[in-house]
Every structure is written in structure tokens, then in C-alpha cells.
Amino acid sequence: MITVERLSFAYPDGTQALRNISLSIRNGESAGIIGANGAGKSTLVNHLNGWLRPQSGTVKVEGSRSTGKNQENLRRMVGLVFQNPDDQLFMTRLFDDIMFGPGNLGLPRQESEAEAERLLRDFGLWELRGKPPSKLSQGQKRFAAFAAVLVMRPCVLVMDEPTSDLDPRNRKKLASLVNSLASTRITVSHDLDFIWDTCSRVFIMNSGRISAQGEARALLSNRELLEENALELPLRLQR
Ligand SMILES: Nc1ncnc2c1ncn2[C@@H]1O[C@H](COP(=O)(O)OP(=O)(O)O)[C@@H](O)[C@H]1O
Ligand SMILES: [Mg+2]
Numbered sequence: 001m002i003t004v005e006r007l008s009f010a011y012p013d014g015t016q017a018l019r020n021i022s023l024s025i026r027n028g029e030s031a032g033i034i035g036a037n038g039a040g041k042s043t044l045v046n047h048l049n050g051w052l053r054p055q056s057g058t059v060k061v062e063g064s065r066s067t068g069k070n071q072e073n074l075r076r077m078v079g080l081v082f083q084n085p086d087d088q089l090f091m092t093r094l095f096d097d098i099m100f101g102p103g104n105l106g107l108p109r110q111e112s113e114a115e116a117e118r119l120l121r122d123f124g125l126w127e128l129r130g131k132p133p134s135k136l137s138q139g140q141k142r143f144a145a146f147a148a149v150l151v152m153r154p155c156v157l158v159m160d161e162p163t164s165d166l167d168p169r170n171r172k173k174l175a176s177l178v179n180s181l182a183s184t185r186i187t188v189s190h191d192l193d194f195i196w197d198t199c200s201r202v203f204i205m206n207s208g209r210i211s212a213q214g215e216a217r218a219l220l221s222n223r224e225l226l227e228e229n230a231l232e233l234p235l236r237l238q239r
Contacts, residue, residue: 001027001184002048002156007057009043017043019208021057025201030178030185032195032216035205036230041188042083044205045158048186049078061156076105079154083161083188085141088148089133094125097133097144101152112151119147138165146177156184163191192234196220204229 002025009018017040025031033041046052047059050071059066061077082088091097098120102112120126123143128136133144142165149157159178163171175197178185189195195202195216202219204212206229212219219225223233232238 001025001029001062002186003058003060004044004047005058005060007044007047007054007059009047009052009055017208018047021208021210023203023210023213025184025186028182028184029201030187030199032199032202033186033188033205034190034192034195034202034229034231035211039205040208041205042160045080045160045186045188048074048156048158049080050074051080072105076152077154078156078158079149079152081145081149081157081159081162083164085138085145085165086134088145089141092132093130094133094136094144095120095129098129098148098151101148105152107152115153116147116151119150123147139167139170142166142170142174146174154183156186157181158186158188160188161190162187163189163194192220192226192231193236196234196236204231206230 004021004023007018007021010016021044033044035041043052047054047066050066054066061074064070064073066074089097091100095116098116099112120129125140125144133141136144162174166174171194175194178198187195187199199216202214202216203210204219211229212225220234221237226233
């Protein structure tokens with residue numbers, strides 16, 4: 001479903017962010033990507049929807065390869081919820097923000113509006129649809145950013161640090177949302193408890209490489225492995 005082969009990437013200033021990454025993620029799987037700050041997690045997932053293009057190696061989603069010509073196709077398939085909701089929401093009315101993606105992709109308007117309404121009601125945001133997104137609380141912005149992506153019905157959902165600004169109740173709400181989706185899900189997070197609750201497989205990144213991969217709870221309870229990668233046990237296992 002998603003295959004990354006020998007992917008390397010350096011930023012224009014010379015920072016080598018990815019070094020020969022290979023991984024595959026199956027259809028419908030929920031995978032976590034963890035690793036210390038600067039490990040390359042965001043750089044990796046920003047390749048999955050064509051936001052960044054491979055400098056060497058390949059990225060394929062459902063057999064469709066990330067190349068210059070194929071970016072729109074990838075954007076249709078892969079929905080990316082950015083680390084910062086302010087990067088996702090920029091219109092003056094919340095509802096227009098939710099409808100921006102479907103309009104851009106040329107999806108049928110009526111169906112998309114109905115889906116937008118369903119998502120906003122689900123997330124308790126319907127009454128706020130006329131408000132500027134900049135006036136929402138951090139938690140509301142986070143769910144609005146999810147709605148803006150889910151309304152495009154991506155077959156792969158990629159989330160970069162989705163819980164960074166959520167209180168415990170909203171974290172729980174987001175975990176059950178993520179667990180209720182049938183699409184392939186990829187979550188980048190420092191929040192190893194959230195990964196524990198939502199992922200079946202985990203990849204650990206360290207200095208631009210995948211340093212370990214395996215069954216989520218086996219990796220997440222391996223203190224030595226986590227410490228080698230500058231990570232700590234999930235809070236629920238610390239006592
Ligand atoms: N736009 C950029 N220009 C130069 N270096 C960058 C840029 N974005 C990230 N980096 C560097 O690339 C490396 C990987 O960053 P990133 O993928 O953001 O890591 P993570 O998401 O795991 O914290 C880091 O060394 C970071 O400083
Ligand atoms: Mg990041």
C-alpha cells in the first residue's frame with residue numbers, strides 16, 4: 001500500500017534529514033512513527049503526500065509513485081494533518097476552510113458540503129462554522145484541521161503530532177476518532193501513550209534512519225530500546 005524504498009533527503013542548507021529509509025505499511029494499518037526531535041519524522045511523512053519530493057529513492061502509495069507529475073494524485077489519496085493547525089486553516093470562515101480542499105480537488109460540491117456538516121457536527125464545531133478559525137481554541141482548531149482533511153475522504157491519513165495541544169479529554173476523543181477510521185493511518189507523535197492507544201505497528205527513527213520497527217506494544221514497552229533512541233516509556237508504564 002505505502003512503500004518507501006531507499007529514500008534520502010537533504011534540505012537546501014545541507015542538513016541530511018533522511019538517510020536511506022525503507023518501509024512499507026499495509027492497507028488499513030495504523031502505524032506510529034516515533035523518535036526524538038530532529039530525527040526526521042516530519043520530513044519523512046511530508047514525502048507521503050508529495051509535499052516534499054524524493055531526491056533519491058522512491059515513495060509509492062497504492063502503486064502510484066511520487067513524481068513531479070503525480071503530486072495531485074498523491075494529494076487526493078493522502079490527507080496530511082499538519083503539526084500546526086494554523087498551517088491548515090487560513091480562510092475567514094471555518095466552513096470555507098473545510099470546503100477549501102474539496103473545491104481544490106474538484107470534488108462534487110453538494111456531497112462535500114454534506115460531509116463537512118457531518119464532520120463539524122461530530123466534532124461539536126457546527127455552531128462555530130461562521131467564525132474565523134483564528135478565533136477558535138487550540139483544541140477546536142485541531143479538530144477543525146482534522147475535518148478539513150477528512151472531508152476529502154483520503155485513503156491514507158497522516159497526522160503529525162496530533163495531540164500536542166489537546167487536554168486529556170480531547171486526547172481521548174481524538175484516539176477514539178482515529179480508532180474508528182478504516183483508512184490507513186500514520187501518526188507521528190512524542191505522545192507514546194497516544195501511539196499505544198491507536199497504533200498496531202511502530203517505526204522508531206533516529207538521525208534520519210529507521211532504527212527499529214515492530215509490534216507497537218512490544219516496542220513501546222522496551223525501555224532499553226527506547227532509551228537508545230532518546231525516548232522514554234509511555235507514562236502508563238512508568239512507575
Ligand atoms: N526547512 C528546513 N531546512 C533545513 N533543515 C531542516 C528543515 N526542516 C527540518 N530540518 C532539519 O532536518 C532534520 C529533521 O527534521 P524533522 O523532520 O523536522 O524532524 P522531527 O519531525 O523528527 O522533529 C533536523 O535536523 C531539522 O533541523
Ligand atoms: Mg516534526
